[in-house]
Amino acid sequence: MAPGLPTAMDRPHFIGIGGAGMSGIAKILAQRGAKVAGSDAKDSPTAEALRSFGATVHVGHAAAHLADDASCVVVSSAIREDNPELLRAAELGIPVVHRSDALAALMDGLRPIAVAGTHGKTTTTSMLAVTLGELGREPSYAIGGDLDAPGSNATHGAGEIFVAEADESDRSFHKYAPEVAIILNVELDHHANYASMEEIHESFETFVGRIVPGGTLVISADHEGARELTRRLDGSVRTVTYGEAADADVRVLSVVPQGLRSEVTVEFDGAPLTFTVSVPGRHYAHNAVAALAAGAALGIPAAEMAPALAAYTGVKRRLQLKGEAAGVQVVDSYAHHPTEMTADLEAMRAAVGDARILVVFQPHLFSRTRELGKEMGQALTLADASVVLDIYPAREDPVPGVTSELIIEAARAAGADVTAVHDQADVPGVVAGMAGPGDLVLTMGAGDVTDLGPRILDRLPK
Structure with a gap:
C-alpha cells in the first residue's frame, strides 16, 4: 500500500x-x-x-x-x-x-486547502489544482466536478498540498482541518438542513475554527454574508480579504472582458499585478483572485501564481461549450441558485454582446424552489427567452404545491419571455424552433438538463 x-x-x-x-x-x-x-x-x-x-x-x-x-x-x-x-x-x-470522514483521513499529514462558500467552490478548487500542477507542485485534489484539464475530478499527487472542495450543505466541512481555508461567499441555501442565516453563519464559524494554528482564512470582502462572518470572528485566525471593496487586503482593481477570457488586475502587497483568467465573467475572476491569495498563504509567490492561473480552462458544467451548429452555440451551466444563475447570465452577456441568449432551465430540489423560486424567475429576465422544465428532485420527495410554475409566474411577472416544457424529449425541437444564427443556448441547472445540449445540437439545421 x-x-x-x-x-x-x-x-x-x-x-x-x-x-x-x-x-x-x-x-x-x-x-x-x-x-x-x-x-x-x-x-x-x-x-x-x-x-x-x-x-x-x-x-x-x-x-x-x-x-x-x-x-x-x-x-x-x-x-x-x-x-x-x-x-x-x-x-x-x-x-x-461518511464521505467527509474519508476525505479528512486522506488529507491527514498533508497541507490542505479547503474551499468553501455557497457558490464557486468547484471552480476555485479546480483553479488551484490546475495552477499548482502547472507550477510543478503535484497536488492531490478532490473536486465536485470534472476538469477540462487534466480530465479528472481527483488525483493522488506526489506533492505535499491537498486541495479539497469543502461542502457546507450537510455540515460535512466541519470534519476538515485546513492550513488554508477559502470562503467565497455566505448565503442561505440547502433549506432542508439550514433554517436561517444565523444557522449558516454558525456553521461557517465552526469551519473557520477548524483551521490549524498558524493557518490562514481567505475570505471575500465584497459579499455581505462573508463580511458579516468576518465581523463575527474573534481575530484568532490570520485573515486575508479579497475583492473590489476599498478595504480588501488583495484588492481587485479591474476585470476587463476579452471574449471568453478576462484580464484581471489586482493590488497585491501594494503593487499592481495583472493576469489572464481563461474563462469569462467577473465572478470567475474573483474566484481566481481567491486562489491567488490562497497560494500566497502557502508561501507561493503571487508573481508565480498569477501567470499559471491562465492554464485553467474550465470545469465541466461551468459555462462549458458543448458545441455549435447552424451558427448557434450551446453552453452548459451548473447554476441552480439565483445568485449563480445571475452571475453566469451576466458573464454570457459580457461575452456575446448583443447576441440573443436562450436559456433552458431545470430547477433543482423542491425545497430550493419553494424558498427561492421567485428569485430564480427574476434571474431569467437576463435571458432573451427561456424554457423552464419540471423540478429535478434529486434526493427529495415532492412537496405539495411546489412546481416549476412558481418560477414561471415570477419570471413572467418580471417581464421575461418563458415557455414551460414538461417533457424533456420535446425540448430539442422547441429550442431548435426558437434559435437562429448568432444565438447562444444556455442549458442551466444541477440535474440531468446537462444531457440536453448534444440533443439540441443534433436538432439544429446542419
Missing part, C-alpha cells in the same frame, strides 16, 4: 460510487493502493474510469454487492437508511464511514 493510506480504508466499499464527491475519494484510494469496490444506480463514464484504476463497480444496489471482507462502507448524506448494502453492512458489523 502507498504511504498515507488509512488501514481502515484499504478495502472500502462505496455506495453511490459514481457521484462527484464519492468517485473522487474512491479514485485517490485506488491510486494509493486500496482495493476499491462500490455500486451506483447506473453505469457511467465515471464508473468506467474507476474500473480503469482497478476498482470493482457494480450497477444497481444489492446486498450481494458488498464483500464480506470490506474494511468499511463509505456513504454520502444522499444514501437512504434502507439501502440494501447499508443494511448488509450492519449485519456484518462493517464500519460505516
Whole structure:
C-alpha cells in the first residue's frame, strides 16, 4: 500500500460510487493502493474510469454487492437508511464511514486547502489544482466536478498540498482541518438542513475554527454574508480579504472582458499585478483572485501564481461549450441558485454582446424552489427567452404545491419571455424552433438538463 493510506480504508466499499464527491475519494484510494469496490444506480463514464484504476463497480444496489471482507462502507448524506448494502453492512458489523470522514483521513499529514462558500467552490478548487500542477507542485485534489484539464475530478499527487472542495450543505466541512481555508461567499441555501442565516453563519464559524494554528482564512470582502462572518470572528485566525471593496487586503482593481477570457488586475502587497483568467465573467475572476491569495498563504509567490492561473480552462458544467451548429452555440451551466444563475447570465452577456441568449432551465430540489423560486424567475429576465422544465428532485420527495410554475409566474411577472416544457424529449425541437444564427443556448441547472445540449445540437439545421 502507498504511504498515507488509512488501514481502515484499504478495502472500502462505496455506495453511490459514481457521484462527484464519492468517485473522487474512491479514485485517490485506488491510486494509493486500496482495493476499491462500490455500486451506483447506473453505469457511467465515471464508473468506467474507476474500473480503469482497478476498482470493482457494480450497477444497481444489492446486498450481494458488498464483500464480506470490506474494511468499511463509505456513504454520502444522499444514501437512504434502507439501502440494501447499508443494511448488509450492519449485519456484518462493517464500519460505516461518511464521505467527509474519508476525505479528512486522506488529507491527514498533508497541507490542505479547503474551499468553501455557497457558490464557486468547484471552480476555485479546480483553479488551484490546475495552477499548482502547472507550477510543478503535484497536488492531490478532490473536486465536485470534472476538469477540462487534466480530465479528472481527483488525483493522488506526489506533492505535499491537498486541495479539497469543502461542502457546507450537510455540515460535512466541519470534519476538515485546513492550513488554508477559502470562503467565497455566505448565503442561505440547502433549506432542508439550514433554517436561517444565523444557522449558516454558525456553521461557517465552526469551519473557520477548524483551521490549524498558524493557518490562514481567505475570505471575500465584497459579499455581505462573508463580511458579516468576518465581523463575527474573534481575530484568532490570520485573515486575508479579497475583492473590489476599498478595504480588501488583495484588492481587485479591474476585470476587463476579452471574449471568453478576462484580464484581471489586482493590488497585491501594494503593487499592481495583472493576469489572464481563461474563462469569462467577473465572478470567475474573483474566484481566481481567491486562489491567488490562497497560494500566497502557502508561501507561493503571487508573481508565480498569477501567470499559471491562465492554464485553467474550465470545469465541466461551468459555462462549458458543448458545441455549435447552424451558427448557434450551446453552453452548459451548473447554476441552480439565483445568485449563480445571475452571475453566469451576466458573464454570457459580457461575452456575446448583443447576441440573443436562450436559456433552458431545470430547477433543482423542491425545497430550493419553494424558498427561492421567485428569485430564480427574476434571474431569467437576463435571458432573451427561456424554457423552464419540471423540478429535478434529486434526493427529495415532492412537496405539495411546489412546481416549476412558481418560477414561471415570477419570471413572467418580471417581464421575461418563458415557455414551460414538461417533457424533456420535446425540448430539442422547441429550442431548435426558437434559435437562429448568432444565438447562444444556455442549458442551466444541477440535474440531468446537462444531457440536453448534444440533443439540441443534433436538432439544429446542419
